[in-house]
Amino acid sequence: MTPEELQARCEEVRKEWAEASTSAHDPAAVEALRVSFLGRKGSVTAVFDALRTLPPEARAGAGKLLNALKGEITSALEGLQAEVEREAVGSRLAAERHDFTLPGKWRPLGRLHPLTQVRREIEDIFMKLGFDVASGPEMETDYYNFEALAIPADHPARDDWDSFYIEEGRLLRTHTSPVQIRVMKSQPPPVRIVCPGRCYRRDNPDATHSPVFHQIELLWVEKGLTMAHLKWILGEFVRAFFGPGYEMRISADFFPFTEPSAQVHIRRQGQARATHHAGGWLEIMGAGMVAPAVLTEVGYNPEEVTGFAFGLGVERMAMLRWGVEDIRLFFQNDVRFLSQF
Ligand code: DAH
Numbered sequence: 001m002t003p004e005e006l007q008a009r010c011e012e013v014r015k016e017w018a019e020a021s022t023s024a025h026d027p028a029a030v031e032a033l034r035v036s037f038l039g040r041k042g043s044v045t046a047v048f049d050a051l052r053t054l055p056p057e058a059r060a061g062a063g064k065l066l067n068a069l070k071g072e073i074t075s076a077l078e079g080l081q082a083e084v085e086r087e088a089v090g091s092r093l094a095a096e097r098h099d100f101t102l103p104g105k106w107r108p109l110g111r112l113h114p115l116t117q118v119r120r121e122i123e124d125i126f127m128k129l130g131f132d133v134a135s136g137p138e139m140e141t142d143y144y145n146f147e148a149l150a151i152p153a154d155h156p157a158r159d160d161w162d163s164f165y166i167e168e169g170r171l172l173r174t175h176t177s178p179v180q181i182r183v184m185k186s187q188p189p190p191v192r193i194v195c196p197g198r199c200y201r202r203d204n205p206d207a208t209h210s211p212v213f214h215q216i217e218l219l220w221v222e223k224g225l226t227m228a229h230l231k232w233i234l235g236e237f238v239r240a241f242f243g244p245g246y247e248m249r250i251s252a253d254f255f256p257f258t259e260p261s262a263q264v265h266i267r268r269q270g271q272a273r274a275t276h277h278a279g280g281w282l283e284i285m286g287a288g289m290v291a292p293a294v295l296t297e298v299g300y301n302p303e304e305v306t307g308f309a310f311g312l313g314v315e316r317m318a319m320l321r322w323g324v325e326d327i328r329l330f331f332q333n334d335v336r337f338l339s340q341f
Pocket of ligand 1: 174175176217286288308309310312
């Protein structure tokens with residue numbers, strides 16, 4: 001090759017570059033460009049190889065030309081590389097852009113069943129007063145559910161508790177009172193317990209009856225307890241659960257396992273009497289002093305210790321608190337109802 005030919009070749013390569021470089025718009029195309037000009041078999045490299053064919057005295061000048069060409073293309077390539085990379089990053093960011101103004105995904109949160117809320121709250125009230133929480137089986141024997149509570153087989157009071165019998169001598173407990181017997185039989189006095197639990201009765205479901213419902217039983221047995229202590233505990237409970245705006249009334253009742261027996265009513269203070277059934281009084285529980293026969297049955301000495309007990313309906317408490325008028329709503333698992341509490 002002559003020096004002139006080499007110079008012409010340089011010009012050609014420069015033109016080829018000028019043309020080819022305009023069409024490289026992504027990193028792969030730029031890389032292909034680099035290979036085809038500066039790679040081992042690239043056109044610039046080929047001209048360098050041709051340098052050897054020049055007469056020695058012409059090589060220095062031609063080498064300068066070539067180095068200038070290589071420098072030009074190298075720096076143009078670098079510029080091109082930087083540009084397509086910037087573009088690639090830009091378009092990736094555009095594709096991944098998040099629109100923070102779009103509405104978020106809403107996930108519904110679960111919550112405690114209203115009866116669970118009420119049960120826990122009542123447990124807390126009595127735990128703060130020094131009571132323990134006890135429990136007993138939902139399937140009971142006739143002995144614990146009735147006999148030991150002074151309700152023998154032929155006692156007319158059994159009519160108050162229409163029972164689901166499972167087999168002779170076994171039934172679903174009709175109240176939480178049998179837990180009183182179980183606890184007293186398992187330990188000496190004093191006893192301070194509350195027992196929450198499910199109860200069952202053969203009642204036809206209506207707005208105020210459900211064949212399954214919940215009670216909380218309280219029992220306090222100790223030396224020297226009187227009705228006055230019972231009244232104090234009831235007052236504490238009504239104030240803690242319903243708030244200060246309620247008044248309480250205790251009147252006589254009958255339960256075979258308490259003597260005397262009482263029923264407890266509450267009323268919102270200042271509630272207009274005329275507009276409410278029974279003067280606005282609502283029964284919230286049965287209560288009484290534990291009958292001596294019951295204390296004797298569990299091996300306690302009624303001359304030494306006395307006690308009182310009560311049983312309240314959890315659904316009744318929840319209905320009063322939230323103004324729910326149909327007990328069946330608590331058992332239908334309709335989220336539209338449950339999510340209001
Ligand atoms: N066990 C009774 C019922 O279910 C309620 C009750 C009344 C419980 C008086 C008591 C009590 O502990 O002393 O109807």
